[in-house]
Amino acid sequence: MKKSVSLSKEYLKGVWENNPVFIQVLGMCPTLAVTVSAINGIAMALATTFVLFFSSIIISSIRKLIPAQVRIASYILIIATFVTIVDLVMKAEFPDLSKALGPYIPLIVVNCLILGRQEAFSSKNGVVRSALDALGMGTGFLIALFLLGGIREILGSRTILGLQVMPDAFEPWLVMILPAGAFLTLGLMMAYFNSLSIKKEEKQKASIINEYRVLKNNSNKSEEDK
Amino acid sequence: MKLVIQMLVTLSVIGIVSGALLSELSGWAKPKIEAHRKAATEKAIFLVQPEADKYKRIESVKFEIYEVYDHEMNIGYALPYSGSGFQGNIRLMVGLDSDLEMVTGLRVLEQVETPGLGTKVTEKFFTDQFYYLLATPSIECVKGAKPSKDNEIEAITGATISSKAIVRIINNGMSKLRSLRKEGKL
Numbered sequence: 522m523k524k525s526v527s528l529s530k531e532y533l534k535g536v537w538e539n540n541p542v543f544i545q546v547l548g549m550c551p552t553l554a555v556t557v558s559a560i561n562g563i564a565m566a567l568a569t570t571f572v573l574f575f576s577s578i579i580i581s582s583i584r585k586l587i588p589a590q591v592r593i594a595s596y597i598l599i600i601a602t603f604v605t606i607v608d609l610v611m612k613a614e615f616p617d618l619s620k621a622l623g624p625y626i627p628l629i630v631v632n633c634l635i636l637g638r639q640e641a642f643s644s645k646n647g648v649v650r651s652a653l654d655a656l657g658m659g660t661g662f663l664i665a666l667f668l669l670g671g672i673r674e675i676l677g678s679r680t681i682l683g684l685q686v687m688p689d690a691f692e693p694w695l696v697m698i699l700p701a702g703a704f705l706t707l708g709l710m711m712a713y714f715n716s717l718s719i720k721k722e723e724k725q726k727a728s729i730i731n732e733y734r735v736l737k738n739n740s741n742k743s744e745e746d747k
Numbered sequence: 748m749k750l751v752i753q754m755l756v757t758l759s760v761i762g763i764v765s766g767a768l769l770s771e772l773s774g775w776a777k778p779k780i781e782a783h784r785k786a787a788t789e790k791a792i793f794l795v796q797p798e799a800d801k802y803k804r805i806e807s808v809k810f811e812i813y814e815v816y817d818h819e820m821n822i823g824y825a826l827p828y829s830g831s832g833f834q835g836n837i838r839l840m841v842g843l844d845s846d847l848e849m850v851t852g853l854r855v856l857e858q859v860e861t862p863g864l865g866t867k868v869t870e871k872f873f874t875d876q877f878y879y880l881l882a883t884p885s886i887e888c889v890k891g892a893k894p895s896k897d898n899e900i901e902a903i904t905g906a907t908i909s910s911k912a913i914v915r916i917i918n919n920g921m922s923k924l925r926s927l928r929k930e931g932k933l
Contacts, residue, residue, distance in 0.1 A: 591754045595761055602765040609772055613779035616787075695863040 531650050535657030541634050542665035542707075543714040548634035551625050552666060553703040559682050562670030563663065564618050568611070568626060570659025572603040573635050574652060581643040581651035596639045597630065604629045634662065665710075672706050673697045787856070788840075792825040795842030795852035799823075807932065812924075821845055827856065828920035832912040835859035837868075841917050843882075847925055850886070850917060853877035858909075865909035873910070876900040877917075885918045 541547045548569070555561045576599050580587075587595045608626045611619040619626065629635065638658055643651040671681055677697030679687040687693075696702045792802050792813055799815035799822060813825040823845045829838040837858045842851035855869040867873060880886065881897040888911050889895075890902045902910035927933045 587757055588750060588754050590750070591758055595757060598758070598761045598765055602769060605769050606772055609769075609776040609780075612783075613776040616780075616783040693863070698863060699861070 528649070528653060532653040532657040532660075535654060535659070535661040536664065537661070538718075539658075540661040540665060540714070541658050542662060542669075543711055545634075545637075546711075547637055548632045548662065551628065551632060552669065553700065553707065555622055555625050556666055556670040556673055556703060557677065557698045558674040558680075559667055559670040560618070561621055562666035564611075564615075565622060565625065566659065566663035566666040568607045568622075569629055569632060569634065569662055570656070571607055572600060572629055573638060573655040573659055575603050576600045576635065576639060577643045577651040577655035578648055580639050581646060581648045584644050592644065593636075593640075596636060600635055600639070601630045634658065668710065669703070669706055672710075673702055677702060788827070791827075791840035791854045791856060792842075794854050795840050796823060796825055797852060799825075805933070808927065815842075823851060824924070826920050826924065828916055829857075830912065830916035830919060832858060833860050833865050833906075833908045837909075837912055837916060839913065839916055839920075841877075841920055843921070843924070847921060847928060848881065848883050850877050850880045850882050853913075853917070855913070860906070860909045864903075865906045867903050867906055868909050868913055873903060882917070882921055885921070886914050888914045 535541065539545060542549075542552055551565050551569070555565045576596070579599050580596060604627060607629070608619070611622075611626060638655065642654050646654070675681050675686060676694045679685055679689075679691055679693050694702070697706070789802070792815065793799060796802075796815045798817045800818070801816040802813045802825060803816070805812050805814050805824075811827050814821060815823055815825055824843045824847075826841045826843060827838065828841060829836050831837070835858075837860070838856040840854045840856055842853070843849070844851055853874045855874070858866070858869065860866050860868065876894075877900065880900065883898065885898070887896070887899045888902050888907075889899050890907060891904070892901070894901050900910075900914065924933060
């Protein structure tokens with residue numbers, strides 16, 4: 522199967538132009554709920570990436586063996602297996618982190634980011650591409666959750682990764698660590714990223730129009746010359 | 748028919764592989780998780796019973812309760828007890844003296860109160876109020892004033908419900924233990 526998309530593009534699309542949080546708006550439940558601190562965001566994103574990566578590899582390699590009628594059930598079984606692995610390992614090795622993330626680790630099973638990528642990508646592409654796609658989406662998710670968690674932690678509890686960065690005189694914005702703060706921050710960040718991509722699009726349009734004008738002028742000139 | 752068999756086989760194979768993998772992993776993780784839980788409980792027991800040097804679970808009672816000792820002498824109990832808070836369950840570790848008349852200390856083990864308001868019940872200035880606090884006939888919660896009696900604590904401004912919930916949970920636990928003692932089971 523030949524593809525025109527290069528392998529590096531397969532990875533990078535999840536990081537930026539197809540970012541799971543800011544562009545695709547997938548996986549909102551963990552995004553909003555656990556990002557009260559940067560470390561929570563990082564842990565959540567790493568756990569999700571692990572599950573996404575391994576389920577993508579497995580599913581893309583056995584995609585031709587799974588009958589279409591039971592594909593969703595098979596995906597959920599495979600995803601749930603990896604989620605349980607993450608949950609058990611975290612409980613055994615990082616009990617504090619697992620306590621902070623609470624029920625959101627088991628809930629990765631129903632994170633639409635993971636099932637969405639399996640259905641939209643891994644079930645139609647080879648192992649290498651699926652793995653790269655999963656890593657890219659994971660990276661995009663990590664960036665989004667880290668930014669969101671970092672901003673909320675700085676404003677809401679004066680710290681970043683547990684280190685105090687704001688002076689004591691700064692009164693913490695309580696709303697930032699409440700659910701409302703997650704919606705506010707996410708909304709503003711989405712607006713910012715959308716404005717960036719709109720600007721980029723306008724620039725492209727402007728440059729195309731410009732090129733066209735130059736071409737037209739040149740042809741006019743050459744006609745006058747004749 | 749062929750399709751049905753294929754579907755059954757696919758799902759069964761995935762299920763069996765997944766189950767085998769997870770049972771293997773769970774065998775590795777279970778003792779570790781149990782050890783963490785035990786360590787957390789142990790730490791909390793010694794914090795609420797500062798004079799204790801040894802503890803033992805009381806096996807004759809249906810729920811979790813620990814007897815604590817100082818130089819082989821029974822000096823009281825440590826009781827993990829939970830009840831509802833403002834938004835969800837609160838789980839406490841309460842230290843009690845051997846006559847069930849006094850609270851020797853309090854630690855909040857689990858809670859999901861409002862961040863910044865209700866979560867203040869886990870902070871030192873609040874839990875220190877329960878250090879050797881008289882609990883007969885029961886602990887009372889006062890609002891906006893310094894406690895005047897030995898069985899009173901001051902509620903946190905902005906977190907009255909959470910403060911009251913803590914007091915209620917302790918009182919419930921105490922009365923349960925007292926009725927057990929009346930029946931001669933403790």
